[in-house]
Amino acid sequence: MAFQLKNITSEHKKKSSFDIDTILKKEISFGASFSNKKKESLYIELYVLLNAGLTLKDALILIGEEQKKEKNRTLIQNIVTDLINGKNLSDSIKDKKEFSVYEYHSLRIGEQTGTLQNVSKELGAFYKRKNEQKRIILSALSYPIVVLLTAFLAILFMLRFVVPMFADIFKQNKVELPWITKQILKASTVFQEYGVYLLFLILIIILTKQLVKRKEWYQKYTAIVLLKTPLIGEFIRKVKIAQFTQAITLLTGAKVPLLNGIQLTKKMIGYYPLEIALEKIEYDILQGKSLHQSMGAYKIFDKKMVSLIKVADETNQNETIFKRLTEQYNEEIEYQSKMISSTIEPFIILILGAIVATILIAMYLPMFKLSTVIS
Template sequence: MAYFRYQAATATGESTGGVVEAADEQALYAQLRTQDLFLLSARPEGRRHHLDHRIALSRGERLEVTHHLATVLGAGIGLLTALEDLVAHAAPRQRSMFTTIVEQVRGGGDLSVALALFPLAFPDTYVQVVAAGEATGGLGERFADLALDLEYQIELRRQVRKAVAYPLTLVVAVAALVVLVFTFVVPQFAPIFEQAGVNLPLPTRVVVGVSHFMQGQWPVIVGAVVVGVGGVMVARALPGGRRLLDRLLLALPWIGALRAELAVAAIAHLLGLLYTAGVGLLKALDLTAGVVESPTYREALLAARERVARGEPLSVAVAASGRFPSLFQRMVEIGERTGELDATLARANRYYREEVPRVIESTLGILQPLLLAFLGAIVGGVALAIFLPMYRMMEVVG
């Protein structure tokens, strides 16, 4: 691998340049084309320190960097000064990355091209928003938008984890209770009932039968659980398996509605961010589809993208998929009709940012009582199965 100092042109004819690592000029040309740049000239720059493209930033770390750049650029301080400050305060494992970015920008390259060298730290959507800010001269505003986007993502993940934690705790508690009751509690009473010689009622016979099965077939039960968990993990690693699991989750009551709402919210949020920043609609649809977690909604968005590429309005394209709510379709249609699609997508972004927490809270409010009722039914059913034969034994003795 060698380093090349290059000059390139954007799709709009603007000039840009920088220093990048590539195997040869042909590889350099292919690399720049992925960023919608056209190579004009290139010359070897000589050997430099090796670029570690695997350097990554967590969402929290990326938010700190973005906040810093938004604040410094918003205050009118130069970009190089802002980047050099990042180098001075960077963690050791990230300092080489920021040093490379500073070198690229100081050499006349675009910041977006420099950020693209580190895809694990700055994903493609982030880079495209920065590139749009460079093209329009509003780089500080775009970093402010990206900071809001990252804050939203972090807060949404926190809310989802919080919403999942309590039901998951209840499920674990129910499973532990079932194991405890049927393997330790019921076996203590079963010999007493058998010695008493009373005719056991149906609930008791069912509970005793389940207890005997769990005691005698526990290797089969453990094996089935391991195979089931392993099967889900393997399915998640395969495209077809992820698609199947996603459709199963979307078909579940309440949980499916929440998953669909989260997917539409993510699409509205990212599409609004990219299009408002100045990224072309087709490119914005591509980038949004690339980061949507739901395979079903990713396919729906890519299908909509193909329809838009053929000349159909976006509102018609999303309606044809059958996956997007009518409110989202109407908002897009109004934006297209008035020529203010960017403003409409921004409003959709704000709407879903406020709506998703309400949907999470509503779904949690439904699931928690159901899980508690299920837990109570298990405890009550086992208690009834134990006390019914004891009551009959007391009648016989009496």
């Protein structure tokens, strides 16, 4: 069975707003209209209702009635209206910003193959894993970020208010200052004079990043830098590979040929090194190479992954192997996130403690001379 995927690239350009990082951010934003958590519930409930024998229209009506927000109820009702007017589910969600290109093609394939029920189940599992990954990442980074921000604000407060107060005392009593105290006072002066410009520069950097984040050169070089970052680079690589194996598991479960699955997935992960590798793998497969032979040439794929895919090529068990790979990578991501958290926390505390201690020492050293002068 062949699938018409030749328009994937053009359709992807039409929906260029699709970005995996953007979706993950929406997932944790308070009050998001249709977050990944809601999508997880939508597809799991849709699978359960379809499995119970309800028609697609009736299942969506029930799901719509359960929505607490009026906006979400209206969204589901619009989809039901489209179904009544003769549209397929995939066609109905195609132009709705709440849904991604990935969901459109997955549901479309489910409709073409008569496996919409199974595709709904796999989409629910797909978003469940993404939500779990996001929770793991947030759990690993939340405490270090809170500590970092608190300490950073404390340092700014000291430079802005405490250090100038000591500087006035030293100046009035004409105390000879140690070298380290002079450097801290200079830093305080620079912060007071140029602090506004520094904040302005940070805002410019953030805005520039938003403007260029979809540029190929930006994605390329940021990916290279992140991959070379200790701990973080390997963690991000595994997260992206896990997303890839999840997608292939879903598509192979819907009986999509592997080559078509790669074509469909390569533009939807949002990770430059993986996109480039998949593009070359697609070409290699068309030239007659097996999947494991092609993947073995790219460092982004683990040797164990290549070995398991070799077994899949020989036994034609792609769905089973990719499902197992997804489970393995999710387990590794959970373990590595805990390791990163336990490593980063004391490291941040140590550095920030050293900075605060340096400021305090720099302020108290002249106090000894000052006490001598007063006595």
